[in-house]
Amino acid sequence: MNDYSIIISSLLDNDFYKFTMQNAVIKLFPLAKAKYEFINRGRHSFPKNFAQILKENLDKMAHLKLSNEERIYLEKYCPYLDSSYLDFLNKYQYNPKEVNILQKGKNIRMYIEGLWSRTILWEVPLMAIISELYYRLTESKKISEQKITNITKEKLKIYKKLQVKIGEYGTRRRYSYQVQKWVLKTLTKKGNPFFIGSSNVHLSHIFSIKPIGTQGHEWIMFHAAKYGFNIADRIAMENWLNIYNGNLGIALSDTYTSPIFFKNFNKRLSTLFKGVRHDSGDPIFFAQETIKHYKKFKINPIRKKIIFSDNLDPYKVAYISSFCKKKINTCFGIGTNFTNDVGAPSMKIVIKMVKTLPEEKKKWISVVKLSNVKEKSTGKKNMIFFAKKNLHI
Structure with a gap:
């Protein structure tokens, strides 16, 4: 199993907009909390022990830290990320306890919860790991x-x-x-x-x-x-x-x-x-x-x-x-x-924020995304209905 366990080898193996949003969240909403959920839009069947191998990967991510070389790169190429944010990133480490993964038969359920400023970085690397593991375990294509x-x-x-x-x-x-x-x-x-x-x-x-x-x-x-x-x-x-x-x-x-x-x-x-x-x-x-x-x-x-x-x-x-x-x-x-244009069917998976707790609110609030097409909307049905009604859509 070990050869599955180092898919993410750098703290920066993530989409840039996660860092730009994290910087904004720290400055404006430092105490806000968030919950995310994995959505298997393509109804993919996951192999036996998938959740276990996935967890092993997450545990390895806890050791990732921003290197000096990476910080110098960010200072040079992203000058709008100020030194106070880069100091935060220097100290940041993933906490696998924020992620809960369950497997029942061929289905995977996954929930992420914690401070928004911390949990915001999980989505993209988690999806990259799920995608790569899925292909390693279900495809036998030799890619050169x-x-x-x-x-x-x-x-x-x-x-x-x-x-x-x-x-x-x-x-x-x-x-x-x-x-x-x-x-x-x-x-x-x-x-x-x-x-x-x-x-x-x-x-x-x-x-x-x-x-x-x-x-x-x-x-x-x-x-x-x-x-x-x-x-x-x-x-x-x-x-x-x-x-x-x-x-x-x-x-x-x-x-x-x-x-x-x-x-x-x-x-x-x-x-x-x-x-x-x-x-x-x-x-x-x-x-x-x-x-x-x-x-x-x-x-x-x-x-x-x-x-x-x-x-x-x-x-x-x-x-x-x-x-x-x-x-x-x-x-x-x-x-x-x-x-992902190698002849294998591409995965239809997303991880979306489902609830948030803004600092001044007393209880969690369900969040929705309506999108311009129905299949890209996310959130609870009753909240989607409420949002549409509210917006006169």
Whole structure:
């Protein structure tokens, strides 16, 4: 079993937006608590002893610490993460007691609970471990570096021909750490000037590139629990501006559906944020609405950008980019199609915040994400109903 037990070897093997959100949480909501849950959307069957092997991996993660070299890298490439946060990260260690894993037959249940500022880092590495272990235990494919390099080069040819900016966002559902590393090796060698970076901080460090990302849905879901659904987007954006002063200025648009987001995205915020991220629903309709929104405020859309990040492949990128050309700037965050395109079916798994306890509240509050498509919504049915009613959706 030991050869399964060191999948995550660096504290930075995680998505960048987890660190940017953690920094903001420490500064604004240091006593808030969070609960997360594993959701097996694809109804995958897990092999015998899977939970046990997973736990062995988590126990190994307790020993991970930020190295001096990693801290120097963050200081150089992420200057908006201040020294007080880097001091916190220096002392940070994963606590496996925050994670509870149960296996019943072929089903896995998993819950994470603790201070939000601590538990926020679990989601991405946990998903990466689950994904890699699942393939190691259920697939017998021999994957070579040459094969991965060739597949990545072929995609790069298409993206270069389209002249689109692309980023790699594939940590959480990667086939393996090694596959992601090979993909990034090819992208950094052959991708200029179209490849703009990776969301994985550890691999960005290895290849001396800047990590990319801003915030995730949980940032806005927490604000809804604390301030209400109607103004969650706006206050989440205001708080983000207060922490980052215009850096990392991409707003996430679909936590409570895009129409609600645009209502909150007032002229000031539309001016100060560099653009928006699309993560669900029809991308062309979203692009049209975004352009219309900017024009309403007499903002030239060509000075703004949309980052598309919803289950992309070269065909979708070609379709979206041809529509947006000369109307609004685009960038494409490509995940599973880069890091898990080896012939095995990709996993449909997520880990989502399900409850939060803002410091001034007396009891846990269930959180929901509505998204632009029903299947991407998360949360308890009664809370989803309540949120929709509240927002008149």
